[in-house]
Amino acid sequence: MGLALVALMVAGEASPCWGAEPAPAPPPAATGPRMPAVRPPMPGLMGELPDTPEIPPEKLPAQYFASLGQTHLQHAQWTKAEECYREAYGREHDAAARGEYACCLGQLLMRKQEYAKALPLIEEAVKNVPEASRSYQLRRYRTTLAALHERMGQPEKAEGIFLDWTRDPGGPFEAEVARRELLRFWQRTGKLDAAVAKYEAALKEKPTDKEALDMLRLVYTSVKPEPEKSLALAEKLAELQPDDRNAAMHLVGAYERAKKFDKAIALLEKLIAKHPEETSALSMQMAQLYIQSGQRDKAQDSARKMIEQGSESSGAHAQAASIYSQLNLVDAALAEYEAAAKLAKGDPERERYLLSAAHAAQRAKKFPKAEALARELSRSSSKATVGQAKRLLFDLYEEQNKLDQLEVKPGEK
Numbered sequence: 001m002g003l004a005l006v007a008l009m010v011a012g013e014a015s016p017c018w019g020a021e022p023a024p025a026p027p028p029a030a031t032g033p034r035m036p037a038v039r040p041p042m043p044g045l046m047g048e049l050p051d052t053p054e055i056p057p058e059k060l061p062a063q064y065f066a067s068l069g070q071t072h073l074q075h076a077q078w079t080k081a082e083e084c085y086r087e088a089y090g091r092e093h094d095a096a097a098r099g100e101y102a103c104c105l106g107q108l109l110m111r112k113q114e115y116a117k118a119l120p121l122i123e124e125a126v127k128n129v130p131e132a133s134r135s136y137q138l139r140r141y142r143t144t145l146a147a148l149h150e151r152m153g154q155p156e157k158a159e160g161i162f163l164d165w166t167r168d169p170g171g172p173f174e175a176e177v178a179r180r181e182l183l184r185f186w187q188r189t190g191k192l193d194a195a196v197a198k199y200e201a202a203l204k205e206k207p208t209d210k211e212a213l214d215m216l217r218l219v220y221t222s223v224k225p226e227p228e229k230s231l232a233l234a235e236k237l238a239e240l241q242p243d244d245r246n247a248a249m250h251l252v253g254a255y256e257r258a259k260k261f262d263k264a265i266a267l268l269e270k271l272i273a274k275h276p277e278e279t280s281a282l283s284m285q286m287a288q289l290y291i292q293s294g295q296r297d298k299a300q301d302s303a304r305k306m307i308e309q310g311s312e313s314s315g316a317h318a319q320a321a322s323i324y325s326q327l328n329l330v331d332a333a334l335a336e337y338e339a340a341a342k343l344a345k346g347d348p349e350r351e352r353y354l355l356s357a358a359h360a361a362q363r364a365k366k367f368p369k370a371e372a373l374a375r376e377l378s379r380s381s382s383k384a385t386v387g388q389a390k391r392l393l394f395d396l397y398e399e400q401n402k403l404d405q406l407e408v409k410p411g412e413k
Helices: 003-009 062-074 078-091 095-113 115-127 131-151 154-168 173-188 190-204 208-221 225-238 245-257 261-274 276-292 296-309 314-326 330-343 347-363 367-377 382-401
Strands: none
Touching: 062 078, 062 095, 062 208, 078 095, 095 115, 095 131, 115 131, 131 154, 131 173, 131 296, 131 330, 154 173, 154 296, 154 330, 173 208, 173 382, 190 208, 190 314, 208 225, 208 245, 245 276, 261 276, 276 314, 276 367, 296 330, 314 330, 347 367, 347 382
């Protein structure tokens, strides 16, 4: 990219906007050197910046360019994004972080149909994925590499990636994702009907073939949805594996899709008794089932129990708020979102709950409350939060036919 463009970026001319908040750092793979922290402006009459020496362009770390690249991606500035990721890739020495930048650069080259140039970059990403984030990132890199082979007219190589993934998934959730992606690949390439016939033939020969049962369950759950067929297969798998939690959860989902809510609730009750450590998550799913089946009182009871059992947990209050919101008990939802915000462990979590509270207040037509929360959020240090707050303020005034009165006060961004 060259130091001339680097200098322009430092001056703000190649950045989407002056003073914009840097884009989030890439996922955990970005373990290379980080840009020195710059203190925020000290409070003063003019809000002047601190007297910090400017970092020479040649000393800027790879993450600086990766952050700019992500911002350009968000605004569809493809050429600038490619330049930034190319610079980040060239400057990074940590293999895991370099792999992340290689993947981003490879995806931009794929967009330009420069497949031969993209291939070694995506392969490098797959090879160097860090163990700490192996599930998420490896999934992303594998699907990108498979898509590249499909575009290059190499479906057999794409299929090989999916098959290898199913053999070494790394965990139950990844195994489910891997098999589903393989089935969708077969659907795209016209091989799904043959695969279904193969699995059905396997079941005729051996009705307890768990692989065939599970692949067909996935077909009728996610690829060619047929709730009754999916349910029959899930019931058979749960019968064959009475102590398998995942088989039981698949059966809960199958009952739900088939609208057999009583059976889903009964099975969830057994799972909560068997796995008390998962009470919070399973209780939330139970409340959803109560709502879908019209059992409002039981859903409210679930919310109250969540609060009783996790009175000092922001997550418990937020879960209860979500249930109340779905039941259109907006006042209760608003109170619980505010309680969650008070217990939050950091600004991002607190602001997320306050934004939910503001929307709850809007739904309840409590416009002064919603506006107060939105104006508080508009003073956030997060550009994304400020943008959401400003959008909400606009909606609030538009809903009240008061757009001509909307003013943003000093200190609100």
